[in-house]
Every structure is written in structure tokens, then in C-alpha cells.
Amino acid sequence: MMSVTYGSTKKLVRKLAEESGFQVDEAPLTFPLTDEAEILESLDSVLKPNTTLVILDLIPSNAPFVLPPEAIELCRSKAPDAFLLLDAAHGLLGWPLKLSGPRREYPVDAVMTNCHKWFCGAKGTALLHVSEPLQEWLEPLVISHGYGSDLPSGFYWPGLADWSSFLALDEAMAFWDLVGLDAARTYCNYMVRDAAMLLADAWGTDLGLPEEVLSTMALVRLPDFAAQTGEQTYEEAEAVQNALYTRNIEVPVKALSGKLYVRISAHIYNHLEDGPDPSCLEEGGPTATTDDGHDARWKYQRLAEVVALGSQSSTKAFLRPGSPAGQDGDDLLQRLEMEQPEWADGGRAPAVDSAVDSAVRRGESWHGRVRHVKMTNPPVRALAERNTGDAGGRELLAGTWGSPRDREPRHPGGTGTAVRRCSARVVCMVRLLGLTGPIACGKSTVSERLAAGGWPVVDADKIAHELLSDRAGRVHRRVVAEFGQEVLTDGAIDREKLGKIVFGDPRKRRKLDQATHMAILWAILQKTLAFMLQGHGTIVLDVPLLLKFPLLRRLCLSAVLVVVLSPEVQLARLMSRNGLTQEEAEKKIASQLSVAEQRKLADMVIENNGTLEELDASVRAFQRAAPSGWPLSWTCGSLATAGGLGAAAGVQAGLSSTTGCLLGLLGAAAAALCR
Ligand SMILES: CC(C)(COP(=O)(O)OP(=O)(O)OC[C@H]1O[C@@H](n2cnc3c(N)ncnc32)[C@H](O)[C@@H]1O)[C@@H](O)C(=O)NCCC(=O)NCCS
Ligand SMILES: Nc1ncnc2c1ncn2[C@@H]1O[C@H](COP(=O)(O)OP(=O)(O)OP(=O)(O)O)[C@@H](O)[C@H]1O
Structure with a gap:
């Protein structure tokens, strides 16, 4: 391990060493660190061929540099048999931690990290990843029901575990999907560097780490206090930290190479004025630093000021903030409160x-x-x-x-109302989400992902294909009657042939729509109702020509999600997927509404110009952020409307007109009452 390895880890390792007799080597580091090569040199000096365990901090809490990936290669080459453990406690925002896949950047044997710090999960959540060949070493601390099955099961039933923190991780992940981890990291990095410079300038000191190894934290050397002599120790660091705490400043103070440093951090919830404008994320790097004197950076200003004043007084006075003014020198807090009254209440933005x-x-x-x-x-x-x-x-x-x-407030009428409302929701809770977009925009790709996330999908294209292929069905009959035998191959409707006819001719396309759309709508409703009866809360209706089904759109759907992309990408994807010439693809595209017009339908939009990974992230973010639950009246409205439409479709499908009318009337009445 390194001299800056986390304190509790060091204690554990030393205890194990005492018990089992192995030797512990610490790679020494001198501060300020000026180059990341110093980290590698230090590691190099302690690694041996018979080293059995290497514990490295990805971002050491005591000195928050990002461990150079070359450190892993170095360990592998100098200590080939060692078990390599990465403590990534600050890694879930601080660094793009890649655990597997070809671009795995820290190929270690095991990685662990909490999820409650930078990742904003609930306390008690953590991540442990062990490389596959070594997983058989891994034993849960408590042997219980899942033990002996696969590895994760062994860990699932430790007894009276409270799962709520773990389950709440979904919320944290949805949050990060929305915010974007990379941008957040960059934002924090600019902010912390900005703040570190401010403090170092105010105190006339330097940074403890070179800027290029910083992530979301930095070290700034404190100025020497008046009576301060010799090497500073952990105890002195603790005393200064406590003295600052009593002045409403919570900041860790570290003693490194005999000097005191503050470790400052920046997270995205820091108030905007605390740091740079998000425009620093645009190309060209940092632009705006808040130097216009409004209350930007007030926390850092306050830290700078308190320490600057403290360093002028005697150390003794600084460390005893409660002492009355005049005794033992200044009472800093009183002085500051007079000079900066708004600082007196300290704390939160x-x-x-x-x-x-x-x-x-x-x-x-x-x-x-x-x-x-x-x-x-x-x-x-x-x-x-x-x-x-x-x-x-x-x-x-x-x-x-x-x-x-x-x-609206969730439970305005107290518990009884809440319970009633909840039960109503449980029984009737359903949301119908329309998914649409121009041809080849990625609707099926999105719906596959939504389905994998637990939302069943009713796919109108698939329904159309099923109807066309049913030779005994009404749709087949009508299409053949309309377009003749020329659209058949071996007795079955050949969609390629039919497509060639209708995509170049709006009049023929209308004929096809007339022959197919009512039956498609009816099948959509049937499948949707089947999913509802199975108890699904959200059902996706993937309907490419949603505009042609206005009643469905206006009356039944909770919201419409439109997948869009640029015309160039659309053309390229369509040609490549269907093996079409440019002319054929353009004809298909021209047969539909433009992307801009489809956007107008949208309650939400997913852009799909990027990679599949980016699409994955957008869909996950969308799905996680969608609220659960759907008000009863809307559901009744949806059901009633569905009933009405169903009745109409029923008539179309051959029910008696009296039955159809009755169903339709009932549906309409219910819709009117509920909406
Ligand atoms: C024309 C047909 C035979 C072409 O079949 P093919 O397998 O080549 O294409 P596929 O069905 O997968 O449709 C691909 C896309 O074409 C577009 N599209 C399909 N039909 C139409 C149409 N009538 N008008 C405009 N665009 C259409 C949609 O964006 C659809 O997602 C087939 O699409 C069809 O039967 N269409 C009529 C039914 C319909 O309207 N389907 C869309 C469901 S709402
Ligand atoms: N982000 C992406 N990156 C690369 N390829 C993609 C991406 N999204 C979708 N594709 C590919 O683009 C093509 C069109 O996508 P998809 O079939 O999902 O579109 P669609 O909207 O369902 O099409 P249609 O309108 O014909 O039903 C497919 O070959 C799919 O694999």
C-alpha cells in the first residue's frame, strides 16, 4: 500500500500482518507532489516479486490524486503473483471507472467502492467487483440461504438486511443518467481547480498535487501560523480542523510531509455561483470563472479569510475560538462576524x-x-x-x-385518503406510452430496451405483418382484392413487392391504409388490454403512424415519446438496414411526415444520432425518471375510450351493430364522466 492509503485500511492490514506474520511495505510520497511519475517511482521502490497483496487507492482520501493506470501495469510486472485490490471509495464520480470490457482501464483483481459518497446513493450501499477467475475465493460474511448457488445469491440473504438503501440506488442511477457523469466530473474538476487557485493565491501558498492529477478534490497548503515551528503532525492537523469547524467551516486538514493542507471538494450540488459556469464544458475548455464579486465562492472566500486572519494571530488563539475577545489575542469568530455578518450563520447555501x-x-x-x-x-x-x-x-x-x-400533494387528506388513493392506483394504475418517429429512427431499438426494462411493447409493425401473413384473414383478402395477385409470392403477401407499390404512390398507400388500419387498431387495443389485465403499469405502444390514429393518441395515451435523428443518419441507417438504394430509401422517407413535424407530436424526445451506448443511456434515463402511477380518472378515461374505440373496431370486425353501438355508447359515457 501507499503512505497515503486510507487510515482504516492501514489499521486492518497491520492487524492482519500481526496475526499472520507477513510484512507490510508502504510506498512513501513527498508533498507537494509535482509530477505523477513520483507516484510510480515510489511504488516501484516497494514492489517485490514475492509481494502477495497490493492495495491501492484509486483516489486516496488523504491526497486525492488519480492513480495513474500505469501503476497497475507496474504492479503486474514487478509483483506478478500479487492480488491487486483497488479501493475506489472516491471513484464513482471522480474517475470513469471501467471494470470490464476491452477498454478496461484498471485491470485489477478486485475493486470496491461505496455508493453513498460522490454517487449520491443512500448510506449502506457499496459495490464490490471481483474478476471472474478469483470469484471462487469470495465468501459472504454470513452464510445463509443463497450460499452454494451462484455467487451473487450467496450474498443476497444475510438475514435481516434492510433493502431500502439498495433499492434506492435506482434513483441515484437515474439521476446520473440525466445529469451525465462525464460532464459532472468535468464541471467539478473545473470548480475545484478554480477554488484551489483562489485559496493558494489568498494564502500565498501552493497546491499539494499537480493540476493534471486532480479529479473532484484538491489539496491546498495552509499558511504557517504565527507561532508554528517545525514539522506539523496529524494532531496539529486535527486541532486546526476542529478550530475551523467551530467557525462553521467543515474541511479536512491533512498533515503531509510536515505541512498542513486543506482538502477541498466540489460536487455538482454546489451552488452555481460557487464555481464556473457550465459553459466551461463546451469545447475550448474553461471560460468563465466567477470573478465579478457577487456572492460566488463565498464558502471558499470565507475559508480563505478565516485562515488568513488565523495565521496572523497566535496559533494558541486560533485553536481556542471560544476564548473571550481580548484574552489570548483575537476572538476570530467575533471579528469575522462584525466584518462579514452574513457569514455568521455558516453552513448551507x-x-x-x-x-x-x-x-x-x-x-x-x-x-x-x-x-x-x-x-x-x-x-x-x-x-x-x-x-x-x-x-x-x-x-x-x-x-x-x-x-x-x-x-399535487400526494396525501392531502391524511392516511385514509392516501390508502384509498393507493389502492385505487394499484387496481387501475396504467400508463400507455406512445412511441413513434420517422422510419428507421430507432423505434424498435428503443422499444427493445424499454421492454428489457420491464415495459411490455405493443408493436404495430409486427401486428401489420401478422395480419398480412394470415391468409385466411380479412386483411389478406382485402389487400389481395385491392392490389391483385402481383403482390403474392407462393400465395403469401410479399411485403417487399407491396412496399415497392405503395411507397412510391400516395393514392395506393391510402388504399393499403384503408385495408389495414382498422384491423391494426383493433389488435393494438386487444394486446394492450391483455397487458393491462396482466397487471403491467406502463405499456408502450410502438406505432410508427401514430398521427393516423388521432383518437388513440389524444384519448388513450399518457404521453408520446418521439425518437428523432438527422436526415443524413436516417438515410444511411435505412439504406444499410434494408439494403436499399438511395432512391428507394428516399421514397420511403418521403412517404412519411418529416422529422420536424413528428417532433410536434412529442411530449418527450429521444435523439438517436449517436452510438447505441448513448441511446442506451438516454432510454435508461427516460425510463428511470418516468413517474410511477397514473391518476385514476385518466385510467378510467383511457379504458372507457379504449372501450369505445374497441366497440367501433368490433363493429368493423364483424360484431352486430347493436352490440357495437351499445359498447360505444357505454365507452363514451364513461369517458365523459371520468374526464
Ligand atoms: C408496406 C409494408 C407492406 C412494407 O413492409 P416492410 O416489411 O417492408 O416494412 P415495415 O412493415 O417493417 O415498415 C417499416 C416502416 O415503414 C413505414 N410504413 C409502413 N407502412 C406505411 C404506410 N402505409 N405509410 C407510411 N409509412 C409506412 C413505417 O415507418 C414502418 O415502421 C408494410 O409496412 C405495411 O403493410 N404497411 C401498412 C400497415 C401500416 O400502416 N403499418 C404501420 C403500422 S402503424
Ligand atoms: N444509435 C444507433 N447507432 C447505430 N445504429 C442504430 C442506432 N439506433 C438504431 N440503429 C440501427 O438503425 C436501424 C433502424 O433502427 P430500428 O429498426 O430500431 O428503427 P425503427 O424506427 O424501428 O424502424 P422502422 O420505422 O422501419 O420500424 C437498425 O438497423 C438499428 O440497428
């Missing part, structure tokens, strides 16, 4: 406080409140909007997905 208060007043649920606070925080909102990049993203952030009723 006012904007966050008021956001929490107003959310609580509105009676939002815990999740809603957390999301509200996170999303109304200016830098978080700016980053998330930048990440999702469209009005759809903003809708999600504002939590307005679905009916405005979702924003």
Missing part, C-alpha cells in the same frame, strides 16, 4: 434550503423532494438540460411527465 422548504410545503414525497431539490439546483439543472439537450429533457426534470395532477 440558501438556494438549496429554500428549495427543500418549498418542496416540503408542497407535501411532495421523499423521492419527489429529493428529485425536486436536485433538479432545481442551478448547476444540476444546467448539466442535466445540457445532457438531455431538449425540451423533453426539461419536461422530465421538471417532473411534469404525465398529468399535472401528479404534482
Whole structure:
């Protein structure tokens, strides 16, 4: 391990060493560190061929540099048999930690990290990843029901575990999908470097680490205090840290190479004015630093000021803030409060406080409140909007997905109302999400992912194919009657032939629509009802020509998600997927509404110009951020409308007109009552 390895890890290793008699070597480091090569040299000096265990911090808490990936190669070459363990406690935001796959950057034997720090999960959540060949070494601390099955099962049943923190991780992941981890990291990095410079300038000192190894934290050397002599120790660091704490400043102080350093951090929930404008993320690097004197950086200013004043007084006075003014020198806190009254109440940024208060007043649920606070925080909102990049993203952030009723207080009438409302929701809760977009935009690709995330999909294209291929069916009959034998191959409708006819001719396309659309709608309703009866809460209706089904769109759907892409990418993907010439592909595209027109249908938009990985991230973010639950009246409205439409379709499908009319009337009455 290194001299800066985390304190509790060191204690554990030393205890194990005492018990088993192995030797512990610490790679020494001298601060300030000027070059990351010093880290490698230091490691090189302690690694031996018979080293059995190497524990490295990805970002050591005591000296937060990002471990150079070459350190892993070095360990592998100098200590080939060692078990390599990476402690990535600060890694889930600090560094793009890749555990597997060809671009695995830290190919170690095991990685562990908490999820509650930078990742914003609940306390008690963590991640342990062990490389496959070594997984058989791994034993849960408690042997229980799952033991002996596959590896994860062995860990699942340790007894009276409380799963709530673990389950809440979904919320954290959805949050990061929205905000974008890479952008967040960059934002924090600029902010922390900015703050570190400010402090070093104010104190006339230097940084403990070179800028290029910083992630979301930095070390800044404290100025020497008046009576300070010789090497500074851990105890002195602790005393200064406590002295700052009593002045409403919470910052870790470290003693490194005989000097004291503060470790500062930046997270995205820091108030916008604390750091750079998110425009620093645009190409060309950092632009705006907040140097215009408004209350930007007030926390850092305050730290700078308190320490600067402290360093002028005697160390003794600084360490005894409670002493009355005049005795033992200055009472710093009193002086500061006179000079900067707004600093006296210390602590939290006012904007966050008021956001929490107003959310609580509105009676939002815990999740809603957390999301509200996170999303109304200016830098978080700016980053998330930048990440999702469209009005759809903003809708999600504002939590307005679905009916405005979702924003009402959850349980205004007390527990009884809450329970009644909940049971009504359990019985009737269903959301029908329309998924549409121009040809080859990626609807099927998106719906596959939504289905993998647990939302069943009704696929209109697939329904159309099934209807066309049913030789005994009405649709088959009507199409053959309309287009003749020339669309058949071996007695079956040949979609390629039919496509060639209709995609070049709007009149023929209309004929095909007339022959198919009612039956398609009917089948959509049947399949949707089947999914509803199976108890699904959200059902996706993948309907490419949603515009042609206005009743379905307006009356039944909770929201419409449109997948869009640029015309060039669309053309390329269509040609490549269907093996079409440019002319054929252009004909198909021209037979539909333009991308711009389809956008107008959208309650939410997913852009699909990027890679499949990017699409994955957008879909996951969308799915996680979607609210659960759907107000009863909307569901009744949807059901009733579905009933009405179903009746109409039923007539079309051959039921008696009286039955159809009765069903339709019932549906319409229910819809009118409920909406
Ligand atoms: C024309 C047919 C035979 C072509 O079949 P093929 O297998 O080549 O294409 P596929 O069915 O996968 O459709 C691909 C895409 O073409 C577009 N498209 C299909 N039909 C139409 C149409 N009538 N008008 C405009 N665009 C259409 C949609 O974007 C669809 O996603 C087939 O699409 C069809 O039967 N269409 C009529 C039924 C319909 O409207 N389907 C869309 C479901 S809402
Ligand atoms: N982000 C992406 N990167 C690369 N290829 C993609 C991406 N998204 C979709 N594709 C590919 O583009 C093609 C069209 O996607 P898909 O079939 O999902 O579109 P669609 O909207 O369902 O098409 P249609 O309108 O014909 O039903 C497919 O070959 C798919 O694999």
C-alpha cells in the first residue's frame, strides 16, 4: 500500500500482518507532489516479486490524486503473483471507472467502492467487483440461504438486511443518467481547480498535487501560523480542523510531509455561483470563472479569510475560538462576524434550503423532494438540460411527465385518503406510452430496451405483418382484392413487392391504409388490454403512424415519446438496414411526415444520432425518471375510450351493430364522466 492509503485500511492490514506474520511495505510520497511519475517511482521502490497483496487507492482520501493506470501495469510486472485490490471509495464520480470490457482501464483483481459518497446513493450501499477467475475465493460474511448457488445469491440473504438503501440506488442511477457523469466530473474538476487557485493565491501558498492529477478534490497548503515551528503532525492537523469547524467551516486538514493542507471538494450540488459556469464544458475548455464579486465562492472566500486572519494571530488563539475577545489575542469568530455578518450563520447555501422548504410545503414525497431539490439546483439543472439537450429533457426534470395532477400533494387528506388513493392506483394504475418517429429512427431499438426494462411493447409493425401473413384473414383478402395477385409470392403477401407499390404512390398507400388500419387498431387495443389485465403499469405502444390514429393518441395515451435523428443518419441507417438504394430509401422517407413535424407530436424526445451506448443511456434515463402511477380518472378515461374505440373496431370486425353501438355508447359515457 501507499503512505497515503486510507487510515482504516492501514489499521486492518497491520492487524492482519500481526496475526499472520507477513510484512507490510508502504510506498512513501513527498508533498507537494509535482509530477505523477513520483507516484510510480515510489511504488516501484516497494514492489517485490514475492509481494502477495497490493492495495491501492484509486483516489486516496488523504491526497486525492488519480492513480495513474500505469501503476497497475507496474504492479503486474514487478509483483506478478500479487492480488491487486483497488479501493475506489472516491471513484464513482471522480474517475470513469471501467471494470470490464476491452477498454478496461484498471485491470485489477478486485475493486470496491461505496455508493453513498460522490454517487449520491443512500448510506449502506457499496459495490464490490471481483474478476471472474478469483470469484471462487469470495465468501459472504454470513452464510445463509443463497450460499452454494451462484455467487451473487450467496450474498443476497444475510438475514435481516434492510433493502431500502439498495433499492434506492435506482434513483441515484437515474439521476446520473440525466445529469451525465462525464460532464459532472468535468464541471467539478473545473470548480475545484478554480477554488484551489483562489485559496493558494489568498494564502500565498501552493497546491499539494499537480493540476493534471486532480479529479473532484484538491489539496491546498495552509499558511504557517504565527507561532508554528517545525514539522506539523496529524494532531496539529486535527486541532486546526476542529478550530475551523467551530467557525462553521467543515474541511479536512491533512498533515503531509510536515505541512498542513486543506482538502477541498466540489460536487455538482454546489451552488452555481460557487464555481464556473457550465459553459466551461463546451469545447475550448474553461471560460468563465466567477470573478465579478457577487456572492460566488463565498464558502471558499470565507475559508480563505478565516485562515488568513488565523495565521496572523497566535496559533494558541486560533485553536481556542471560544476564548473571550481580548484574552489570548483575537476572538476570530467575533471579528469575522462584525466584518462579514452574513457569514455568521455558516453552513448551507440558501438556494438549496429554500428549495427543500418549498418542496416540503408542497407535501411532495421523499423521492419527489429529493428529485425536486436536485433538479432545481442551478448547476444540476444546467448539466442535466445540457445532457438531455431538449425540451423533453426539461419536461422530465421538471417532473411534469404525465398529468399535472401528479404534482399535487400526494396525501392531502391524511392516511385514509392516501390508502384509498393507493389502492385505487394499484387496481387501475396504467400508463400507455406512445412511441413513434420517422422510419428507421430507432423505434424498435428503443422499444427493445424499454421492454428489457420491464415495459411490455405493443408493436404495430409486427401486428401489420401478422395480419398480412394470415391468409385466411380479412386483411389478406382485402389487400389481395385491392392490389391483385402481383403482390403474392407462393400465395403469401410479399411485403417487399407491396412496399415497392405503395411507397412510391400516395393514392395506393391510402388504399393499403384503408385495408389495414382498422384491423391494426383493433389488435393494438386487444394486446394492450391483455397487458393491462396482466397487471403491467406502463405499456408502450410502438406505432410508427401514430398521427393516423388521432383518437388513440389524444384519448388513450399518457404521453408520446418521439425518437428523432438527422436526415443524413436516417438515410444511411435505412439504406444499410434494408439494403436499399438511395432512391428507394428516399421514397420511403418521403412517404412519411418529416422529422420536424413528428417532433410536434412529442411530449418527450429521444435523439438517436449517436452510438447505441448513448441511446442506451438516454432510454435508461427516460425510463428511470418516468413517474410511477397514473391518476385514476385518466385510467378510467383511457379504458372507457379504449372501450369505445374497441366497440367501433368490433363493429368493423364483424360484431352486430347493436352490440357495437351499445359498447360505444357505454365507452363514451364513461369517458365523459371520468374526464
Ligand atoms: C408496406 C409494408 C407492406 C412494407 O413492409 P416492410 O416489411 O417492408 O416494412 P415495415 O412493415 O417493417 O415498415 C417499416 C416502416 O415503414 C413505414 N410504413 C409502413 N407502412 C406505411 C404506410 N402505409 N405509410 C407510411 N409509412 C409506412 C413505417 O415507418 C414502418 O415502421 C408494410 O409496412 C405495411 O403493410 N404497411 C401498412 C400497415 C401500416 O400502416 N403499418 C404501420 C403500422 S402503424
Ligand atoms: N444509435 C444507433 N447507432 C447505430 N445504429 C442504430 C442506432 N439506433 C438504431 N440503429 C440501427 O438503425 C436501424 C433502424 O433502427 P430500428 O429498426 O430500431 O428503427 P425503427 O424506427 O424501428 O424502424 P422502422 O420505422 O422501419 O420500424 C437498425 O438497423 C438499428 O440497428
